[in-house]
Amino acid sequence: MVKGSCHCGNVAFDVEGEPGSVIECNCSHCSRKGYLLWFVPRDKLTLHTPPEALATYKFNKHFIDHLFCRNCGCAPFGFGVDPKGREMASINVRCIEEIDLSTLQRIPFDGRSR
Template identity: 55%
Template sequence: MLYRGSCHCGDVKFDAQGDLQGVMACNCSICRRKGALLWFVPRAHVTFSTPDDNLATYTFNQHTIRHRFCKRCGIHTFAEATHPNGTEMVCINVRCLEDVDPDVLPVTHYDGRSR
């Protein structure tokens, strides 16, 4: 299924193709603060219609995950990383998807704080 997503102001827009399964809530220091629900999708299944100039990037700790957010409204829309198997992945904030009610999705809780 095709899902469309964006930040609050619309400067960051994307389409993601896949089954909306495996949604995760993480309690690590950054995920807890931004309140995102995470959906991992191979980078090849995501299309961005946003100039890279509209995005800011934040990294911390080992700098392996690039947390991306809108420069204008500050909404965290996704993150980018490489899976240990070498696949480029996009971690989409489900709360930024159009016509998706995150309250009805099964959510797995991940203990990122203890990692």
């Protein structure tokens, strides 16, 4: 179990598991934000914050709810569905407490071409 939050702490969450590899997407949104994404089933993320503390941004095909803190603007995770229709959470591992990013395998994903 890992703990995460936005910058100001208004959005707090736990995720079951440990990231070993992350997706580094080159789409316009992910590259501008610097996301390193760890995908988990939605039920593995426990939010400790009222949903009202979050705002949602959708772009392109509107498949993913990119969630961010209304106070500091930090974007710790998003919600969507995988190709098989399962609810998923995409965790921005940069928002996980005490993580050593150098230990994670980065898998490039060409989101720019999609």
